[in-house]
Amino acid sequence: MAIIQTTNLQYTFSKGPQLIFPSFQAEENSELLILGSSGTGKTTLLHLLAGLRKPNAGEVVVNGIRLSTLSGASLDRFRGKNIGVVFQTSHFVQSLSVIDNILLAPYFSNNKVSKSDAEKMLDRLNILSKKNKKTSTLSVGEQQRVAIARALLNNPSLILADEPTSALDDENAKDVLNLLREQTHALKAALLIVTHDNRLKEEVRQRIELTALKS
Amino acid sequence: MKIIFIAWKNCWQKAGATTLTLLLLSFGVGIISMMFLLENQLSDKFNKNIKDIDFVLGAKGSPLQLILANVYHIDAPTGNIKVSEAQKIIKNPTVKEAIPLAYGDNYEGWRIVGTTPRYAEFYEVKLKEGKVFETPFEVTVGSYAAKELGLKLGQTFKSNHGLDKEGEEEEGHDQLFTVVGIYEASGTVIDRLILTPVESIWEVHDHGDHEESGHAGIVSAEEHDAEHAHEDEHAHEADTLDNDHAHEDEHAEEEHAHEEDHEVTAYLLIKRLPMAPMILPQLVKNTNMQLALPAIEINRLNENFGIGMSVVKAVAILIMIISFLSVFISLYNALRERQYELAILRTLGGRRIQLFILILLEGFFMVALGLIIGLVLSRVGITLLSDMAKDSFHDEFNAMIFLPQEYYLVGITLGLGVVASLLPALRAFFMDISKTLSND
Numbered sequence: 001m002a003i004i005q006t007t008n009l010q011y012t013f014s015k016g017p018q019l020i021f022p023s024f025q026a027e028e029n030s031e032l033l034i035l036g037s038s039g040t041g042k043t044t045l046l047h048l049l050a051g052l053r054k055p056n057a058g059e060v061v062v063n064g065i066r067l068s069t070l071s072g073a074s075l076d077r078f079r080g081k082n083i084g085v086v087f088q089t090s091h092f093v094q095s096l097s098v099i100d101n102i103l104l105a106p107y108f109s110n111n112k113v114s115k116s117d118a119e120k121m122l123d124r125l126n127i128l129s130k131k132n133k134k135t136s137t138l139s140v141g142e143q144q145r146v147a148i149a150r151a152l153l154n155n156p157s158l159i160l161a162d163e164p165t166s167a168l169d170d171e172n173a174k175d176v177l178n179l180l181r182e183q184t185h186a187l188k189a190a191l192l193i194v195t196h197d198n199r200l201k202e203e204v205r206q207r208i209e210l211t212a213l214k215s
Numbered sequence: 216m217k218i219i220f221i222a223w224k225n226c227w228q229k230a231g232a233t234t235l236t237l238l239l240l241s242f243g244v245g246i247i248s249m250m251f252l253l254e255n256q257l258s259d260k261f262n263k264n265i266k267d268i269d270f271v272l273g274a275k276g277s278p279l280q281l282i283l284a285n286v287y288h289i290d291a292p293t294g295n296i297k298v299s300e301a302q303k304i305i306k307n308p309t310v311k312e313a314i315p316l317a318y319g320d321n322y323e324g325w326r327i328v329g330t331t332p333r334y335a336e337f338y339e340v341k342l343k344e345g346k347v348f349e350t351p352f353e354v355t356v357g358s359y360a361a362k363e364l365g366l367k368l369g370q371t372f373k374s375n376h377g378l379d380k381e382g383e384e385e386e387g388h389d390q391l392f393t394v395v396g397i398y399e400a401s402g403t404v405i406d407r408l409i410l411t412p413v414e415s416i417w418e419v420h421d422h423g424d425h426e427e428s429g430h431a432g433i434v435s436a437e438e439h440d441a442e443h444a445h446e447d448e449h450a451h452e453a454d455t456l457d458n459d460h461a462h463e464d465e466h467a468e469e470e471h472a473h474e475e476d477h478e479v480t481a482y483l484l485i486k487r488l489p490m491a492p493m494i495l496p497q498l499v500k501n502t503n504m505q506l507a508l509p510a511i512e513i514n515r516l517n518e519n520f521g522i523g524m525s526v527v528k529a530v531a532i533l534i535m536i537i538s539f540l541s542v543f544i545s546l547y548n549a550l551r552e553r554q555y556e557l558a559i560l561r562t563l564g565g566r567r568i569q570l571f572i573l574i575l576l577e578g579f580f581m582v583a584l585g586l587i588i589g590l591v592l593s594r595v596g597i598t599l600l601s602d603m604a605k606d607s608f609h610d611e612f613n614a615m616i617f618l619p620q621e622y623y624l625v626g627i628t629l630g631l632g633v634v635a636s637l638l639p640a641l642r643a644f645f646m647d648i649s650k651t652l653s654n655d
C-alpha cells in the first residue's frame with residue numbers, strides 16, 4: 001500500500017494563482033524529489049500533503065486515510081503521529097531549550113518517546129552538545145538539524161522536507177540526507193523532499209517536476 | 216512536558232519585555248491592598264478604642280484634638296480643666312460614669328496617664344501580672360509599653376516632664392514610680408500607656424501654682440520646682456465617679472474644697488440616660504470646658520480620610536486598568552512574532568484548544584506574578600509605615616495578615632488577567648497555520 005497518494009490536487013489562492021499539481025504516489029522506503037523553480041507551488045503542495053491546507057479539488061490519502069475526512073483536532077493529531085515536516089525556515093519555541101523543543105513533537109501527538117531517544121536523535125545529527133542551549137543561539141545549519149530531529153522523533157511514516165539542505169554545507173547536507181534516508185528505511189516510511197538543491201538531484205532518482213503555474 | 220510548563224517558560228522569557236506591565240500591575244495591586252490593610256486596621260483601632268465613650272469633657276479647643284488626645288492618645292491635649300468645675304457635669308444624673316485622665320509626664324516618651332482602675336476595666340483589659348495601681352506612684356503598665364520599655368514588676372523609674380521624651384535630666388522629677396502590675400495585650404490604647412492614680416500626677420506637679428486654664432495640658436517646667444510635699448491626703452478624691460454608688464454624694468460636698476486646686480486633662484463620660492446629649496451641652500456653656508462626641512468627630516475624620524483613600528484607590532484602579540491593557544497589548548503584539556512557533560506546535564499535533572490554553576496561561580502567569588509582587592510590596596509598605604507609627608505614636612500595624620477583601624482583589628485581578636488574554640488566545644485559536652508557514 002502506498003504511504004501517500006494524491007489525485008488531481010488543485011489549489012487556488014483567493015487573490016493569487018491557481019495551482020494544479022500532478023498526481024503521484026510514494027511507497028514504503030521510497031524517496032521522491034519535488035522540483036520546480038521558485039513560485040511554482042512547492043511549499044503549497046507540501047502544506048496540502050501535510051493537511052495544513054485544504055485543496056480546492058483532489059484528494060490526499062496518507063496511510064489509507066483520506067485527509068479530507070479528518071478535521072480539527074483529529075487532523076492535528078493524525079498529522080502529529082504520521083507526518084514529520086521539516087519547513088523551509090526553522091521555527092522553534094524561543095523560551096525552550098533544544099531538547100525541550102524536539103520533545104514537543106511526542107508531547108503534542110501523545111507519542112511515547114523517552115528523553116534518551118531524543119538525545120540519541122540529537123547525537124546522530126551531531127548536535128547533542130547543544131541540547132540545553134536556547135535555539136536562537138544556534139547557527140542556521142544547527143537549527144535546521146534540530147528541526148529535522150524534531151520531525152523524525154515521532155517515527156513518522158511520511159517525511160516531508162521543504163528545502164532541508166538549503167542552509168547546509170556539503171558535508172552536513174550529505175549527513176542530513178543520509179539521516180533522512182536512514183530513518184526512511186528504518187521506519188519503512190516515504191520521504192518527500194522539496195528542493196532545487198543540485199546536490200540532492202544527483203542523489204535521488206525519483207522525482208516530479210512542478211511546471212510554471214497557470215494564472 | 217506540559218502546556219503549563221511551556222506557558223511558564225514563555226512567561227519568564229517575556230519577563231524582560233514585560234517589566235513595565237509587571238511594574239504597573241504590582242503597583243496597582245500593592246496600593247489597593249495597602250489601602251485595604253490600612254483602612255481595616257485604622258478603623259479597627261478607632262472602633263475598639265471608642266468603645267462606649269459617649270463624651271469627652273475637656274478644655275476648649277479643637278474637639279477632634281480633644282478626642283485624639285484623650286481617646287487615642289496620639290495628639291497633644293487641648294489643656295486642663297478644673298476638677299471642681301467638672302463636678303456639675305460628671306455628677307449630672309444623665310451621666311453614668313466618668314473616668315478622669317490626667318497627663319503631665321512621660322517615661323522615655325511613653326505617656327503616663329493619671330486615672331482610676333476603671334479606665335482599664337472599661338476596656339476589659341486584664342492583668343497579666345502583679346496588681347492594679349492603688350496608691351500614688353504605683354503604675355500598671357500596658358503590655359506594649361512594658362515590652363518596649365523592658366519594664367518588669369517592682370522596677371522603679373523617674374518620669375520626665377511633658378508628653379515627649381525631650382525633657383532633659385534636670386527637668387525630670389524626683390519621685391520614683393514603681394511598677395506594680397502589667398496588663399495583658401488587648402489591642403486598645405491601654406497597651407501603650409502607663410497608668411497611675413491621678414494623684415500621682417497632682418503630687419508630681421503639686422499645687423504651688425495654678426494654671427489659669429490649661430496650656431497644652433502640660434504643666435509648665437517651672438511648676439515642678441516647687442516642693443512635692445503634699446501627700447496622701449488627696450489619694451482618693453478623684454476616684455472614678457460612679458453615680459450608682461450613693462455614698463458618693465456626701466463625700467463630694469466635703470471634697471469640693473480640695474478639688475478646687477486640682478486639674479485633669481479630661482473626663483471620659485458614659486451616659487446613663489438617652490437625653491444626656493440634650494442636657495450636658497447646656498452645662499458646659501459659659502465655662503472654658505467643652506464636650507466632644509467621639510462618634511461624631513471620628514466619623515468626620517473617617518469621612519475626610521475616606522475621601523483621601525478613595526482618591527488613592529481610584530488612582531490604583533486606573534494603574535491596574537492600564538496594566539491590564541498592557542497585558543493585552545503585549546500578548547497581542549507577541550502573537551505576531553510568535554505566530555511561527557504557534558504554527559509549528561500545530562504541525563506537531565497540537566490542537567487549537569491547546570494553543571488557546573497556552574496563551575491564556577501565559578496571561579494568567581503574568582498577572583499572577585504581578586499580583587504576588589504587589590501583595591509583597593503592600594506588606595513591605597505597611598511594615599515601613601508601622602515603623603513610622605511606632606516612632607511617632609508608639610503604635611504599630613500588622614503587615615502579616617490577609618484580609619477577605621484581598622481575596623476579592625486576587626480573584627478579580629486573575630479574572631481580568633484571563634479576560635485580557637482572551638482575545639490574543641482566540642486569535643491563536645483561529646490562526647491559519649499554512650498561511651503563516653508559507654509567508655516566511
Ligand SMILES: Nc1ncnc2c1ncn2[C@@H]1O[C@H](COP(=O)(O)OP(=O)(O)OP(=O)(O)O)[C@@H](O)[C@H]1O
Nearest residue numbers: 013015016017037038039040041042043044045653
Ligand atoms: N497567501 C497567499 N496568497 C496569495 N498567493 C500566494 C500565497 N502564498 C503563496 N502564494 C503564491 O502561490 C505561489 C506558490 O507559492 P509557494 O510558496 O508554494 O512557492 P514555492 O514553489 O514554494 O516557491 P519557493 O521555491 O520560492 O519557496 C506563488 O506564486 C506565491 O506568490
Ligand SMILES: [Mg+2]
Nearest residue numbers: 042043044088
Ligand atoms: Mg517554498
